[in-house]
Amino acid sequence: MSEKLLPLFGNLTHGVYVIGVSAMGRKNAFTAAWVMQSSFDPPMLALSINPAHSSYPLLVAGGCFTVNALGKQHRELALHFGTPRKEDKLASVNWREAGCGAPVLVDALAWFECSVVGELASGDHVLVLGKVVDGGLLDVEGIPLNYSEVCGFDSSSRLLPDKMKP
Amino acid sequence: MSEKLLPLFGNLTHGVYVIGVSAMGRKNAFTAAWVMQSSFDPPMLALSINPAHSSYPLLVAGGCFTVNALGKQHRELALHFGTPRKEDKLASVNWREAGCGAPVLVDALAWFECSVVGELASGDHVLVLGKVVDGGLLDVEGIPLNYSEVCGFDSSSRLLPDKMKP
Numbered sequence: 001m002s003e004k005l006l007p008l009f010g011n012l013t014h015g016v017y018v019i020g021v022s023a024m025g026r027k028n029a030f031t032a033a034w035v036m037q038s039s040f041d042p043p044m045l046a047l048s049i050n051p052a053h054s055s056y057p058l059l060v061a062g063g064c065f066t067v068n069a070l071g072k073q074h075r076e077l078a079l080h081f082g083t084p085r086k087e088d089k090l091a092s093v094n095w096r097e098a099g100c101g102a103p104v105l106v107d108a109l110a111w112f113e114c115s116v117v118g119e120l121a122s123g124d125h126v127l128v129l130g131k132v133v134d135g136g137l138l139d140v141e142g143i144p145l146n147y148s149e150v151c152g153f154d155s156s157s158r159l160l161p162d163k164m165k166p
Numbered sequence: 167m168s169e170k171l172l173p174l175f176g177n178l179t180h181g182v183y184v185i186g187v188s189a190m191g192r193k194n195a196f197t198a199a200w201v202m203q204s205s206f207d208p209p210m211l212a213l214s215i216n217p218a219h220s221s222y223p224l225l226v227a228g229g230c231f232t233v234n235a236l237g238k239q240h241r242e243l244a245l246h247f248g249t250p251r252k253e254d255k256l257a258s259v260n261w262r263e264a265g266c267g268a269p270v271l272v273d274a275l276a277w278f279e280c281s282v283v284g285e286l287a288s289g290d291h292v293l294v295l296g297k298v299v300d301g302g303l304l305d306v307e308g309i310p311l312n313y314s315e316v317c318g319f320d321s322s323s324r325l326l327p328d329k330m331k332p
Binding site: 137 | 177180212284298300
């Protein structure tokens with residue numbers, strides 16, 4: 001990316017989510033910021049995912065994913081699932097299975113289960129379109145975490161201008 | 167959408183943007199929340215737009231759009247461009263043309279000019295993928311406006327749970 005354009009991207013607003021996937025007897029979960037609603041009826045979410053990520057083949061094979069919305073109290077959870085590590089990241093947190101088998105974090109603010117209904121290549125990422133087939137509200141008081149509040153869980157933190165750094 | 171799922175969507179985090187389009191001698195601009203980054207290299211943004219919106223044919227014909235990021239001081243601007251009206255919404259604000267002719271709001275925090283490089287039907291909306299070809303930082307101090315801070319500029323406000331209402 002042109003250095004001139006770098007500081008602009010901190011003016012985009014993203015939340016912080018843990019995406020869950022399950023297929024071929026394996027489960028995984030990872031922190032993502034590039035998630036948004038993309039349809040009212042039927043309700044759909046769009047996720048931009050790096051296809052080189054180890055969760056991507058599970059997402060494609062399983063044909064589904066969960067979106068677990070994190071709140072301001074979940075900075076540690078965002079870092080936990082945003083840091084590559086060899087051990088099973090799910091082993092130390094509370095989770096259960098959504099209908100399709102993908103993990104639901106029971107401590108999140110809310111969760112969505114999405115069926116994959118479309119894909120579009122997007123540069124170094126892939127836009128995945130998910131139809132919301134189930135979901136639940138887990139915390140009616142918590143306020144969603146903003147991506148600008150968690151600096152450093154991935155390489156995009158360098159895009160944050162100084163004014164947005166915690 | 168199932169009533170059960172309605173309260174979940176307030177746990178998604180979106181910013182507030184004015185999208186500019188230009189084609190066939192016409193220009194238009196409208197407020198949108200469903201915008202996110204979707205690639206680092208090349209830099210890309212994804213926008214979910216209602217294809218019934220009067221700006222959609224201009225976006226398709228022009229093959230480009232601008233994304234003007236609004237800050238906390240821009241609630242009125244969000245409402246201005248988010249309210250359907252017969253008069254030219256651009257007539258009363260400061261703007262100039264991006265390279266492709268689409269309007270850049272000179273009072274926004276930052277602007278991006280995007281070339282349309284892909285589309286994907288998404289329920290009652292269309293995901294439009296834009297490659298960022300130009301842009302500028304206009305306000306280094308302003309903090310981006312969160313969609314939850316502007317209630318009521320469109321029909322999605324009913325999705326906000328009470329805790330998120332201003």
